[in-house]
Amino acid sequence: MIAGALVHLLPVAQIGQDFFRDRSDSDCISQNGTFCFQWAVDNFTDRYLPPALEHVALVAISVIAGFAIALGLAVLSHRRRWLIPPLNVGTGILYTIPSIAFFFLLLPITGRGNVTAVIALTAYTLQILYRNIVAGLANVPAETKDAGRGMGMSQRQLLWRVELPLALPEIIAGLRIATVSTVALATLAVFAGGDGLGQELVGGSNLTFKTGVILAGGMAILIAVFFDLLLVLAQRLLAPWRRVRPV
Amino acid sequence: MGEPEPAEGATGKAEALSVEFQGASKRYAGTDAPAVDELTLDVEAGEICVFVGPSGCGKTTAMRMVNRMVEMTGGDILVGGTSVNRRTPSDLRREIGYVIQQTGLFPHRTIAENIATVPGLLGWDGERIEARVTELVELVGLDPELAQRFPAQLSGGQQQRAGVARALAADPGVMLMDEPFGAVDPINRERLQNEFLRLQGELRKTILFVTHDIDEAIKMGDRIAVLQTGGKVAQFATPAELLMAPADEFVEGFVGSDRALKRLALLRVSDIDLWEAPLAFVGQATGEVRAKLDGAEVPHALVVDSERRPLGWLTEGDLSTDLVPAQPGASAAPLVELDDVMRDALSDLLQAETHYAPVVDAGGRIAGVLSIEIVSDFLTSADALVEEHSAAERPLS
Numbered sequence: 001m002i003a004g005a006l007v008h009l010l011p012v013a014q015i016g017q018d019f020f021r022d023r024s025d026s027d028c029i030s031q032n033g034t035f036c037f038q039w040a041v042d043n044f045t046d047r048y049l050p051p052a053l054e055h056v057a058l059v060a061i062s063v064i065a066g067f068a069i070a071l072g073l074a075v076l077s078h079r080r081r082w083l084i085p086p087l088n089v090g091t092g093i094l095y096t097i098p099s100i101a102f103f104f105l106l107l108p109i110t111g112r113g114n115v116t117a118v119i120a121l122t123a124y125t126l127q128i129l130y131r132n133i134v135a136g137l138a139n140v141p142a143e144t145k146d147a148g149r150g151m152g153m154s155q156r157q158l159l160w161r162v163e164l165p166l167a168l169p170e171i172i173a174g175l176r177i178a179t180v181s182t183v184a185l186a187t188l189a190v191f192a193g194g195d196g197l198g199q200e201l202v203g204g205s206n207l208t209f210k211t212g213v214i215l216a217g218g219m220a221i222l223i224a225v226f227f228d229l230l231l232v233l234a235q236r237l238l239a240p241w242r243r244v245r246p247v
Numbered sequence: 248m249g250e251p252e253p254a255e256g257a258t259g260k261a262e263a264l265s266v267e268f269q270g271a272s273k274r275y276a277g278t279d280a281p282a283v284d285e286l287t288l289d290v291e292a293g294e295i296c297v298f299v300g301p302s303g304c305g306k307t308t309a310m311r312m313v314n315r316m317v318e319m320t321g322g323d324i325l326v327g328g329t330s331v332n333r334r335t336p337s338d339l340r341r342e343i344g345y346v347i348q349q350t351g352l353f354p355h356r357t358i359a360e361n362i363a364t365v366p367g368l369l370g371w372d373g374e375r376i377e378a379r380v381t382e383l384v385e386l387v388g389l390d391p392e393l394a395q396r397f398p399a400q401l402s403g404g405q406q407q408r409a410g411v412a413r414a415l416a417a418d419p420g421v422m423l424m425d426e427p428f429g430a431v432d433p434i435n436r437e438r439l440q441n442e443f444l445r446l447q448g449e450l451r452k453t454i455l456f457v458t459h460d461i462d463e464a465i466k467m468g469d470r471i472a473v474l475q476t477g478g479k480v481a482q483f484a485t486p487a488e489l490l491m492a493p494a495d496e497f498v499e500g501f502v503g504s505d506r507a508l509k510r511l512a513l514l515r516v517s518d519i520d521l522w523e524a525p526l527a528f529v530g531q532a533t534g535e536v537r538a539k540l541d542g543a544e545v546p547h548a549l550v551v552d553s554e555r556r557p558l559g560w561l562t563e564g565d566l567s568t569d570l571v572p573a574q575p576g577a578s579a580a581p582l583v584e585l586d587d588v589m590r591d592a593l594s595d596l597l598q599a600e601t602h603y604a605p606v607v608d609a610g611g612r613i614a615g616v617l618s619i620e621i622v623s624d625f626l627t628s629a630d631a632l633v634e635e636h637s638a639a640e641r642p643l644s
Contacts, residue, residue, distance in 0.1 A: 147351025150316055150423075151365050151413075152341035165355045241355045241397040 029209065036211045044215070047200070052219045054195035058186045059227065062118050063179050066125030073126075074133035075159065084134060088127075095127035099185055103192035112193025120192065121185055125178040132174025136167025169242055172235045176228055183224040197223075263292040263453040264420035266313060270322030273308050273478070282308045283478035285322060290470075292420075293451040297468035299458055301501070305478030306457045310423050313455060314343045326421055341365050344414030344422035344452070348429045350406045352398040358384070358409045359394040365417040383412040388442060404435040411443065415450070422454045428463070440466060461502055465490070465509055473498050487513055510626070514589035519625055521606055521615025524549040527561050527571045537566060545603055545616050550575040555612045557582065557605040579605050583617050593622050 028036035040048075070091075077083035097105075102120045110116045140163045148162045164171075190198030200216035236243065267289050274281040283305040290296040298306035311317040313324055315336040324331050331339055352361050359380045366376045384394050387408040398406055407427060414422055427443075428436045444467065447454065458464055464471045465486040472483045475497050482494040490506045490513070493499035503509070525539035527548040536548045548561040550571055562576030581595040583604045596604050596619060604617045 141349075141351075141354075143347055143349040143351040144353060146316070147345065147347055148353070150314060150340055150345035150347070150351075152337045152339070152368055154337055157368070162353060162355075166353075168355075239355065241399070244397045244400050 028211075032208060034210060035214050039211050040215050043212075047212075048197075048215055048219060051195060051197050051199055051216070052223065055183070055186055055197045055220065056223055056226075058114065058117060058121065058189055058194065058196050059179060059182045059223065062121035062182055062186070063125055063175065065118065066122045066178065066182075067129055067175065069122070070126050070129035070133055073130055074137065077134065078137055078159065078163075079155065087130060088134075091127040091130050094123040097123075099124070099188050100191055103188070106192070114189070114194045116192040117186070117189035117194030117196075121182050121189070124185055125182055128178045128181070129171075129174050132170050132177075133167060136170030136174075137163050139170065140166045165239075168239045169235065172231055172239075176231045179227045179231065180224045183220055183227065187220055261418040261420050263451055264327035265292045265325075266290040266296075266421055266453060266455065267325040267328075268309070268322070269325065271309070271312055271319050271324050272321035273305070273312060273317055274320045280477050281305075281320075283312065286478065286480060287322075288472060288480060288483050290453060290455060292453050294469040295447060295454040295456055295467055297456045297458060297464040297471045298474055299461055299464040299468075299471055299501075300474035300481075301476065302459060304474040304476050306459075306474050307425055309474070309478065310425060310455050310457050313421070313423060314340045314345060316340075337368075341368055341417060342419055342421075344417075344419040344424075346410050346414045346422065346424040346427045348426040350398070350410040350430075352406055352409060352413070354398055357395050357397055358389070358401065361398065361409060362394075362413045362416050364413060369417055379416060383415060386415070386446070387412045403431050404439060407431055407439055408442075411446075415452075420453060422452050423457075424454060425457045426459070427456070429458070429460075436463075443467075462509065462512075465512060473501060475501075508590070508626075511590040511593060511622070512588060514625075515585070516583055516587050516589060516592050516606055516617060517585040517614075519589070519621060522603075522618055522621060524603070524605070524613075524616045526551050526555070526613070527575075528553070529558070529571055529573045531571045533561075533566050533569060533571060536561065536571060545618070547577075547603065549579070549605055549613065549616070551613055554610075557607065557613050560603075582607055585609070585614055589622070592617055593619075596622075 029039060073083075073087050073091075077087055099120060102123070103116060106116045106119055110119060144162060144166065145158060148158045153161065186194075186196050187198040187201050189196050190202050197216045197220050200212055201220070203212075268286045270285040270287050271283060272281050272285050273283040286309055288296075298309055300306050308317050312319050313326065313331065315331055319332075326339075326343070352358075353364070356364075362380045362383055363376045366379060371379075380394065381391070384391055389405060389408050389412070393401060393405060393409075398409070401409065407430075410427065414424075428439050431439060440463065456464075456467055458467070468486055470483065470485055471489055473481045473489065475481045481501075482489060482498045484492075484494075487510070489498065489502060490510045493502055493506075499506075522544040524545035525536060525543045525548045527533075527536040527539075527550045529550060529552055540546065540548060548566075550558040550561055550565075550573075552558055552573075557579040558573065559575035559579045560577035561571065565572055565576050581599045581601070581604050583592045583595060583606045585606060585608050587595075592604065596602075596617065602619055605613055606615045606617050608614045
């Protein structure tokens with residue numbers, strides 16, 4: 001059944017034809033080289049840049065949505081500690097569903113396309129993000145919270161001015177893991193009819209000609225590195241106090 | 248541009264408020280014994296009241312009931328004559344300074360931002376906050392450069408000063424201090440205590456000060472409440488009364504067997520009767536000096552200059568010459584000042600391994616002689632209490 005659906009989902013034949021039409025690096029291609037540089041350059045802008053940007057968008061939307069939900073859940077359970085175990089279990093269950101199965105479960109409801117992919121990818125980020133935000137909030141020193149309350153901060157002021165800023169390093173650590181794993185998972189969005197580098201990876205992997213797969217895979221890695229560096233930079237800007245050296 | 252704001256003096260324009268505990272109790276659910284049991288005592292405006300006692304005596308709980316960090320389960324507490332329960336906890340806390348042991352400085356905010364916390368919550372404008380922060384940094388003796396640093400970049404003592412500055416920011420009428428110097432090493436603690444007492448001399452805040460250290464309580468307190476397990480007040484008295492007349496065995500035990508020595512910390516040299524040494528002026532005939540030595544309280548002659556400033560003790564060798572020399576054989580050290588605390592003076596005597604120390608006034612002129620006998624006589628004398636009272640009314644500096 002899955003195999004049948006795969007055939008249904010993938011525009012494999014079309015991709016295959018494209019490969020043989022664009023012969024600009026004929027030597028390398030005819031000798032079936034591992035990586036045909038000229039071919040990669042010729043095809044980069046038209047064939048690989050658009051899916052790469054779609055990939056970035058898929059990841060960004062999924063992680064931002066996941067972060068918003070996880071933050072909401074963490075704040076909700078911060079003053080209602082009893083909610084933490086069920087939320088951990090709930091997000092944990094979402095995390096354990098195999099991704100392809102998740103796509104097929106969603107297909108009857110949301111149909112093929114990016115929406116299905118984003119829903120699944122978002123669900124996968126929840127466990128990591130929720131756990132990290134909760135851990136970050138739990139690690140705020142008791143005396144710091146005591147001082148904040150003792151100076152007349154309301155619960156809300158304490159949360160936004162003291163607890164969340166102090167939880168930032170853990171939160172960003174969670175975002176880094178969630179983002180990098182979402183970059184990888186998003187290559188499977190193609191099975192849900194979504195965009196992204198998955199089209200080139202899955203399509204290209206059926207062929208003996210490997211340049212496209214290597215190029216698409218390499219770009220996925222670069223996207224992961226890009227997001228990771230972005231988050232490291234964000235931490236430096238948002239938590240300068242973490243870098244100070246005690247005197 | 249509106250009317251200029253009235254200057255918010257660092258020296259405390261806000262009036263200090265009294266704090267009245269009226270049978271205030273705290274009983275935690277599921278426990279038999281109350282943590283604080285019908286605490287009734289009045290803290291006068293502008294005084295330092297120390298809550299001292301062993302751990303688990305409820306001293307911190309009692310203090311935290313004042314700003315409703317702990318909610319009372321019985322009785323009432325009035326701050327400035329108004330029940331704390333008539334205000335929302337947030338409003339109440341913004342008007343009460345709060346200093347805790349580990350400073351509780353916000354690690355993610357600079358020292359200046361930390362100090363600005365309560366003014367920020369009260370909605371002061373930026374300019375006023377900035378001026379106030381600058382004023383406070385100076386007041387607590389922090390290097391202005393440190394204002395832009397994060398707490399982790401400061402030493403323990405500097406952090407504690409910042410904590411005090413933060414508590415003073417909105418010029419509260421009452422300050423709560425929970426073991427504020429407890430996390431600082433002993434040498435710095437002593438310095439912080441002295442600085443704080445000097446500061447309090449200017450500010451005259453009402454301060455509730457919690458400590459487990461009886462020596463700190465005696466040093467810092469205008470009055471001391473000794474609490475015992477179960478949150479009961481065993482004695483509420485001035486430091487001198489506490490040392491002279493412990494109310495019961497518990498207080499006596501807590502104050503310690505060395506309480507006689509502790510009393511010395513409450514006294515200044517000027518508070519006791521000093522001895523007189525025969526004076527020998529430079530150039531005077533030694534024969535005249537020899538005559539004065541007969542029957543003198545101090546059996547040695549002290550050489551002084553024309554301004555009566557001590558130069559040294561006359562030795563037997565000096566006496567065998569005709570005239571009193573300008574550089575006598577024995578040094579005048581240790582010199583004690585009238586304003587010195589007795590404990591320090593005694594310590595000077597013991598350290599120098601001498602029997603007598605010349606006491607000088609602020610101008611360096613001889614005012615008398617302190618001897619080991621004076622100290623021991625004083626400790627056993629009956630009228631010591633009266634003397635101590637007058638001493639205890641002034642903060643030490």
